[in-house]
Amino acid sequence: MAWKRWRIEDVIHYPGSQEVEEYVYTPGLHGLEAAKAFKEGRILGMKCGDGVYVPPKTYCPDGREGELVEVKGPWRVVTYTIVYEDFYGNKLEEPQVLALIKPDDADHGGLIHIVKVDPERIHLGMEVKPHWKPPEKREGKITDIEYFEPA
Amino acid sequence: MKTNIFVKDRVAVVGAGLTLFRRRHLETPRELAWEAARQALESAGLTFDDIDCVVTGTAPDAFDGVHFNGEYIADSGGFGKPTVRVYVGGGTGVFVPVAAWWHAASGLCNTVLAVAEEKMSPAHPHPQGVFAYIWDPILERPLGPNLIWIFAMEMRRYMYKCNTTKETIALVSVKNKRNALDHPAAQAAANITVEDVLNSELLVWPVNRLDISPVSDGAAAVILARENEARRITDSPVWVEGIGFTLDNTHWYNRELAFPRYVNYAARMAYKMAGIERPWREIDVAEPYDPFDYKELHHIEGLMLARPCEAPKLLEEGWFDRSGELPTSPSGGLLGVGNPIAAAGLMKVAEIFWQLRYEAGPRQVKKPVHYGLAQAWGDLMQVGTVIVLSN
Known part of the structure; x- marks a missing residue:
C-alpha cells in the first residue's frame, strides 16, 4: 500500500536534531492550586458564569476570573478509546483504556485518564472513581491519580 | 442577506497549482513551494514579476525541521515583496487564501500568491512525535497521549x-x-471495501489504519486577484464569496465532541458574507476536511450541509458521491490524495477552483456547479476555516 513506499532507505538524507532536548513547564496560577490539591487527594474545578469547569483554568471562557471549587463526583465516562499500539507502532502487551471522565457536579469537560477495566466492559456513562497513589508518593501531578476504576 | 462589510474590491482565484503528494519527496520544502507556485502562475498565464504580495502557510515548523519555515519557503516568489506567513495548525491550508483574500479585498495588493507547504517526513522516528508537544504539559502529557487518542474519543x-x-x-x-x-x-x-478498512491494523479503537490519512510531503498554491486584474487575467475567474474562521476553547474536553462548533461558527460567518441562507441547497460541491473518515461527516454537519447526525445516513445513500446530490471531497480528500497538513487544505481550495471552472477532468462532479466550499480545521482541534467560492 501507499505508505510502504518512500522509506528513508530510498533517499540520500542528512540527519539533524535540535539542541533543545527538554522543556520545563510551570503549573500556572490556578494550576498550582490544582497541583497542591492533587497532593491532598482532591480535584479542583473552576466555577464560571456558565457552570463549573474541570480542570480549572486561569480564566473562564467568557474572559472573566472564576472561583476555585472542589469537585467530588461521582465521575462518569463521557467517551473513551482503547489503545493497542504505542507511539511507535509497537503492540502493547495489554490494551489500555483511556477515557474522558466528567464529574456529575461539573458542567463542562473533565479529566482524561486511564481506566483500569476490561475493554469489553467499558461503556459511555459508566461510573468510575479515582484510585490515588499513597499520600507520600504524590507529587502534585495528574499521575497522582494512578487510574480510574469502576465505582 | 449579505452582510454589509466594506470591501474595496471583489476578489477572484485565477490560478492553482499542486505538487505530487508523497512520503519522502526528494525536493526540499522550498522547492516544493516553488513548484506549486510556478504551476499556479503558469495556469494563470502570469510570472513571478506579476505578483504584488505573497502569503505563505505551513503547520508546525517541527515537521520540516526548519524554524521560521514560512519564511524559509517564501523563496517561492516572496522576496522583495510584502510577505507574511499565517499559521493556524491544520486549518492553515484554508487560512492562507483567506489571508490572501483580505490582502486583495482591502486594495493593498492587486495580485497575491498564496502558497502552502508541508514536508512531514523529515521528523524522525515518526512525525507523530511532533504532536506530543500540542498537549497540555501539566494535565495531559504525563499520560503519554498520542494524537490519535483524541480523535478516537x-x-x-x-x-x-x-x-x-x-x-x-x-x-x-x-x-x-x-x-x-x-x-x-x-x-x-x-479501490478498497468497508471490510478492508475494518480489517486493517487496529491502532486505537475505534480507529483502524485505513480510517486515517497518510503522512505526506507536498505543496499547493493559488493566485488571487482584485476584480479588474482578475478579469484581465482570465475569462473564468472563481470569485471568493465568503470567508470565515473561528477559534474554540483550548480545552477540547470542555466541549460537546459530537458537533464541531468551531466549524459551524466559521461556516455561518462565510455564509453570511456570501449571502447563503440554505447551504444544504445552495452549495453544489464541498471539500470538508477529512484527515479521519468520521471527520468528514462531522464537518459536513458543522457546515450545515446536513442536519446533525444526518450525514451517515446520506452517505449510505450515495448523497456525497461524485454523482450524488452534494458531492464531498471529489478530489479524494486527505484520505485519498494525502495529508501534507497546510498543503492539504489548500489542495481542497484548488479542487473547488477546478470544479467551478469545469476543469477537474475525470474528477468533475456530475451536477452543474455554481457554489463550492472548502474547509479545514486545526490548532488543538479548535479552529475552523471556511472559504466559499462561486463561478
Whole structure:
C-alpha cells in the first residue's frame, strides 16, 4: 500500500536534531492550586458564569476570573478509546483504556485518564472513581491519580 | 442577506497549482513551494514579476525541521515583496487564501500568491512525535497521549450520539480513496471495501489504519486577484464569496465532541458574507476536511450541509458521491490524495477552483456547479476555516 513506499532507505538524507532536548513547564496560577490539591487527594474545578469547569483554568471562557471549587463526583465516562499500539507502532502487551471522565457536579469537560477495566466492559456513562497513589508518593501531578476504576 | 462589510474590491482565484503528494519527496520544502507556485502562475498565464504580495502557510515548523519555515519557503516568489506567513495548525491550508483574500479585498495588493507547504517526513522516528508537544504539559502529557487518542474519543462520542457504526463511517474512506484514483497527485488512492478498512491494523479503537490519512510531503498554491486584474487575467475567474474562521476553547474536553462548533461558527460567518441562507441547497460541491473518515461527516454537519447526525445516513445513500446530490471531497480528500497538513487544505481550495471552472477532468462532479466550499480545521482541534467560492 501507499505508505510502504518512500522509506528513508530510498533517499540520500542528512540527519539533524535540535539542541533543545527538554522543556520545563510551570503549573500556572490556578494550576498550582490544582497541583497542591492533587497532593491532598482532591480535584479542583473552576466555577464560571456558565457552570463549573474541570480542570480549572486561569480564566473562564467568557474572559472573566472564576472561583476555585472542589469537585467530588461521582465521575462518569463521557467517551473513551482503547489503545493497542504505542507511539511507535509497537503492540502493547495489554490494551489500555483511556477515557474522558466528567464529574456529575461539573458542567463542562473533565479529566482524561486511564481506566483500569476490561475493554469489553467499558461503556459511555459508566461510573468510575479515582484510585490515588499513597499520600507520600504524590507529587502534585495528574499521575497522582494512578487510574480510574469502576465505582 | 449579505452582510454589509466594506470591501474595496471583489476578489477572484485565477490560478492553482499542486505538487505530487508523497512520503519522502526528494525536493526540499522550498522547492516544493516553488513548484506549486510556478504551476499556479503558469495556469494563470502570469510570472513571478506579476505578483504584488505573497502569503505563505505551513503547520508546525517541527515537521520540516526548519524554524521560521514560512519564511524559509517564501523563496517561492516572496522576496522583495510584502510577505507574511499565517499559521493556524491544520486549518492553515484554508487560512492562507483567506489571508490572501483580505490582502486583495482591502486594495493593498492587486495580485497575491498564496502558497502552502508541508514536508512531514523529515521528523524522525515518526512525525507523530511532533504532536506530543500540542498537549497540555501539566494535565495531559504525563499520560503519554498520542494524537490519535483524541480523535478516537471524538469518533466514539460521535458514534454514540449519532447511533452510527464503524461500517458506515468506513464508507467515507472507501469513497475518498476511490475518488483519488482520478487525481494525478494522489498518494493513497485505492479501490478498497468497508471490510478492508475494518480489517486493517487496529491502532486505537475505534480507529483502524485505513480510517486515517497518510503522512505526506507536498505543496499547493493559488493566485488571487482584485476584480479588474482578475478579469484581465482570465475569462473564468472563481470569485471568493465568503470567508470565515473561528477559534474554540483550548480545552477540547470542555466541549460537546459530537458537533464541531468551531466549524459551524466559521461556516455561518462565510455564509453570511456570501449571502447563503440554505447551504444544504445552495452549495453544489464541498471539500470538508477529512484527515479521519468520521471527520468528514462531522464537518459536513458543522457546515450545515446536513442536519446533525444526518450525514451517515446520506452517505449510505450515495448523497456525497461524485454523482450524488452534494458531492464531498471529489478530489479524494486527505484520505485519498494525502495529508501534507497546510498543503492539504489548500489542495481542497484548488479542487473547488477546478470544479467551478469545469476543469477537474475525470474528477468533475456530475451536477452543474455554481457554489463550492472548502474547509479545514486545526490548532488543538479548535479552529475552523471556511472559504466559499462561486463561478
